[in-house]
Amino acid sequence: MQGTGMNFMVDYLFIIIVVASCCIHSSLTEHTFINEFAVHITGGHHIANRIAREAGLVNRGQIGGLTDHYLFHAPTRERRSASPSHDHHEILSQHPQVHWFEQQKALSRKKRDFHPRDVAQQMSVTDPLWGSQWYLVGADFFSYNSLLESDL
Incomplete structure (x- = not known):
């Protein structure tokens, strides 16, 4: 009976450790700071x-x-x-002529609506009349023959 309670505690502790490590990992990788700052300063270029x-x-x-x-x-x-960069943040935040600043972050982009070649090749046309559409069939769209056919 006592062994079952101990197993439950070990399982519970394991779940807590896994969840905590996932949260820590996601918070660490949330932002990647770069070495540039956008700064709003009045007074001109010399200031x-x-x-x-x-x-x-x-x-x-x-x-x-x-x-x-x-x-x-x-x-x-x-x-x-x-x-x-905490040092730069401290200096810029204490300066009286700096109205606003932000250390820049690297953003990642993900390409959407992309089909790898193997997926595109697996896709098939389901239109039974596809082959009879003369203006869509054939590899040489801009050949002399296709120009003649388009004159019909």
Whole structure:
């Protein structure tokens, strides 16, 4: 009787460990930070250069057509990191001319609506009249013969 209770506790503990490790893994891989910061600074390009130097960053210039928004680069930091740059965050957050900043994150893209070749080859046309559609059958769509047939 007591062995059954012990087995239940071991099973319960195992489930908790598995769930906790999954949660920790997902929170660690949620964001990948890169070594660039988008910063909103009023005062112009010269002020942005000075603030970037004070923070140990390099001003890469204005971001597109956004007025007073600059891209700062951290050359001493790794290109990608699982954790944000706390040192740069602290310096930028305490500066009186910095209105807003955000360390940039790497985003992953997934191609949608893609069928691998083997799946595309397995797909078949279910239209019984497919073969009699002369304008769809044949590999040479733009041959001289097909142009003559389209004149009919």
